[in-house]
Every structure is written in C-alpha cells, then in structure tokens.
Amino acid sequence: MESNKKTNITLINPFEVPEGKIEESIVYWEACRDFLKKEPGYISTKLHKSIKEGSKFELINVAVWESPKAFTEASQKMAKELGVLPPEGLKANPSLYSVISE
C-alpha cells in the first residue's frame, strides 16, 4: 500500500503590531485559530509573543498543516466566512516553509 506520506508544511507569520493593539491582535488571532483548527489538514499552531516590548515582530504564529493545499483552502474559506476584521494597521508577513535542517 503506497503510504500517503504527507510532507507537512509550516506556516510562519511574523506580525507587525501597531502600538497599543497587542491585546486586540491576540483576540483577532484566536478567532482565526478557532476557525482554522476545524479545517481539514490542520495539525497544530503556536502564537509567540516577544518577551521584549517594541520588537519588529511582536507576535509570530508558527502553524503546521498537512499540505500547502490544505492551508490555502482553509484560509480562503476563512476570508469569506470569518466575518471578523483584523485590527487597523496589523501587518502580516505569512509564508509557507519546509524544515530543511535541525
């Protein structure tokens, strides 16, 4: 039986958070997480907060999905259905990655 060896994919999304909007940004991120974690291909996610104030990327999300296709379809569905807007000025820099060295 051909193993359906899925090469997992990692979404890393460094957020540039406008001053005073950290709490609002976390609430928005959690709404997105609650939507996405029900979608096929979702594996895990971790939201990281910088331990130093004023870092370039105060929040960084690192999520693992079964495939680029699973992630893309889930985020397109979220864009249509979530109905929650991100805080003004919150800038995301998402890309998909594979692990190449440990």
Next chain:
Amino acid sequence: MESNKKTNITLINPFEVPEGKIEESIVYWEACRDFLKKEPGYISTKLHKSIKEGSKFELINVAVWESPKAFTEASQKMAKELGVLPPEGLKANPSLYSVISE
C-alpha cells in the same frame, strides 16, 4: 523541594537572504547551529526554508532554549569564538518569544 520550573524560550530569527546566497547562508547557519547546540541550555532548533522563491524571509530559524540567559550567553560566546562570517548582505531579525496561545 522547589521545582526549578524553567520556562523555555523560543528564538525566532527571520533572515532576509540576498539573491543567490541561499546555499552560503545555510552553510553559515549550520556552522552556528553546530557551535550553539553544544552550549548549556540548548534544547532544539529547526531551520525553515520558504517553499516560494523571493519570499521576504527565505530562511527562518526557530530554536528553543531553557532560558533567555542561556541563549544570550551562548550567542555572545559564539560571536567571540566561531570565526565564521555571515554571507554579505544576510540580514537577521532575531527576537526571543514565549508561546502564549496554541
């Protein structure tokens, strides 16, 4: 007995990689990893490569350390002792993070 509950810390370092220097940057990163993984407090590291060429951050390192102090001391020691220079133009954006939501 007071448990020495260590709150691990996560270093996330998005790299801006100059065109044509991806291989050189990976070799440089692996020299740093080989140095750092012998230092006290090192737990794990994963180098992520963007699956799409031309991403803002073509490489992102995500490493876990026992404490900010362990990481800071190890990287200061590396700066003095490694003796390998980063490829010209390679721009690092390192910060220390804690996981706040999963």
